[in-house]
Amino acid sequence: MNVETVHTAQNQLLQANHINAWFSENHVVKGISLSVPSNSIVALMGPSGCGKSTFLRCLNRLHEEVPGAKVSGEVWLSEKNIYARGTDPVSIRRQIGMVFQKPNPFPSMSIFDNVAVGLRLAGVRSRAALSEAVERSLRGAALWDEVKDKLKAQGMSLSGGQQQRLCIARALAVDPSVLLMDEPTSALDPISTAKIEELIVALKANTTIVIVTHNLQQAARVSDRTAFFLMGEMVEYDVTTKIFTNPQDNRTEEYITGRFG
Amino acid sequence: MRDLIRKYMDIWMHGVLLGASFVALVPLFGVFSYVLKKGWPALSKGFFVNLPTPVGEVGGGFGNAILGSVVLILLASIVGVPWGVLCGIYLAEYRRSKLAQWLRFTVDVLTSVPSIIVGLFIYAIVVKPMANFSALAGAASLALIMIPVVARTTEEMLKLVPRATREAGLALGLPRWKVILFITLRGAVSGVATGVLLAIARVAGETAPLLFTAFNNRYWSHTLFEPVASLPVQIYVYAISPFEEWHQQAWAGALVLLFFILFVNLFIRFLIFSRGAGRTS
Numbered sequence: 044m045n046v047e048t049v050h051t052a053q054n055q056l057l058q059a060n061h062i063n064a065w066f067s068e069n070h071v072v073k074g075i076s077l078s079v080p081s082n083s084i085v086a087l088m089g090p091s092g093c094g095k096s097t098f099l100r101c102l103n104r105l106h107e108e109v110p111g112a113k114v115s116g117e118v119w120l121s122e123k124n125i126y127a128r129g130t131d132p133v134s135i136r137r138q139i140g141m142v143f144q145k146p147n148p149f150p151s152m153s154i155f156d157n158v159a160v161g162l163r164l165a166g167v168r169s170r171a172a173l174s175e176a177v178e179r180s181l182r183g184a185a186l187w188d189e190v191k192d193k194l195k196a197q198g199m200s201l202s203g204g205q206q207q208r209l210c211i212a213r214a215l216a217v218d219p220s221v222l223l224m225d226e227p228t229s230a231l232d233p234i235s236t237a238k239i240e241e242l243i244v245a246l247k248a249n250t251t252i253v254i255v256t257h258n259l260q261q262a263a264r265v266s267d268r269t270a271f272f273l274m275g276e277m278v279e280y281d282v283t284t285k286i287f288t289n290p291q292d293n294r295t296e297e298y299i300t301g302r303f304g
Numbered sequence: 305m306r307d308l309i310r311k312y313m314d315i316w317m318h319g320v321l322l323g324a325s326f327v328a329l330v331p332l333f334g335v336f337s338y339v340l341k342k343g344w345p346a347l348s349k350g351f352f353v354n355l356p357t358p359v360g361e362v363g364g365g366f367g368n369a370i371l372g373s374v375v376l377i378l379l380a381s382i383v384g385v386p387w388g389v390l391c392g393i394y395l396a397e398y399r400r401s402k403l404a405q406w407l408r409f410t411v412d413v414l415t416s417v418p419s420i421i422v423g424l425f426i427y428a429i430v431v432k433p434m435a436n437f438s439a440l441a442g443a444a445s446l447a448l449i450m451i452p453v454v455a456r457t458t459e460e461m462l463k464l465v466p467r468a469t470r471e472a473g474l475a476l477g478l479p480r481w482k483v484i485l486f487i488t489l490r491g492a493v494s495g496v497a498t499g500v501l502l503a504i505a506r507v508a509g510e511t512a513p514l515l516f517t518a519f520n521n522r523y524w525s526h527t528l529f530e531p532v533a534s535l536p537v538q539i540y541v542y543a544i545s546p547f548e549e550w551h552q553q554a555w556a557g558a559l560v561l562l563f564f565i566l567f568v569n570l571f572i573r574f575l576i577f578s579r580g581a582g583r584t585s
Binding site: 103105108110133134135136137138140141143145147149150151152160161164165210213214217 | 400465466468469471472473474475476477478479482486487490491492493494
């Protein structure tokens, strides 16, 4: 597989070229290139500490917010390299949303405010526009029916699974073209997990999703393509069914058959 | 035998601890009951609204001192709270910078500067140039005492907000200053409010810095540029006077001050218990 020099092959929405990432002197992501077709779901899987989360955080320039962190390489979003000199990470992050491992609704904010805050702080003042966006996003996150009568309740008062869907709604509200998800179900019970997986598949219609998971079944259930990470390197990247039925690299095979990891 | 000794030792030590705690509470209840006993009889509606009267004339009150204290605290808060909060934000959000470490040390030192020295400092830089004691100078000295208290509590409360909250804000495509001001700070708001109230309770009873700055006034102050009476200073003046009825009034003033501070502290308790000190609700 050779994706190195392709900037933006046709309908590849997101294209990472030679991404390296460090925490101080610790080289955790080693020259990874990966392309994500639009309206698809790409899963990044691998054992703990393989660099998959760090790589994900390079895709919206969040990695560099950690003290001592460094990145090199390029990430093309459509026609734009988000690491180009002079690019404002703030404008990039508006187009590339993120959902985190642990549900993290904003404290001391109502459900409504949690969803509306991104737009409000971006300058949207109209009450009607905000209400409309909140409803659309909560519907998009399959949470509307459960919270429509208590939009003024604290976001933190919801259950864990609901909180995570609230976080998805919050990310959807600013209408990103890519949604990054960092093990979004690892803190949730199986029923909440199933709901979120169902939601992820439904979201594909309007967004492109990159999801980190160390749950093999999850990668198999939701994704179109799967990348296998090991010790900071990408071992293999292919169509999900192929990765799970006919992996090319025997390390991938060992991992998916449960021999390590 | 050894078991028996151990058992009695346990009872004995338990008793010692209980006794020590009890002894620590005695002065507190002593102060309260004594001030209540002495001050209550002199409290009346007139005490809160009337000006002080000359010795021998009945019906005088601490009206100007109470109003003066309110004005001083309000003015000090208007300056000291935002200043302290901004300083605390810097300490928490840029905690690794060299400047923050240096600043944190300075703030700690400022916290322990004796308040009389703060008063002298404001005397030198405000009162002398303006050639007048004033409410402004008094408020400035109180603000200077508030800033480090507010800054440090704000810092501690912001540190309790998880990094994930900040990252979620950044991931929404918001600039860092908006994340700090509208998301992180909001998550810590009840804790920060606690710090503000603590600072208010602290300066409400300050006397020394006001002696050189706000001075005192027998009458209502009409502008912020003239000397102003305050509760602690008025208590001091009345308490050292040779007149029995002034002593009674000083006790009443002490009671009012004590109740104000008690009320603020109870309110802080309420904030902490109802919101979990700025953490998640």
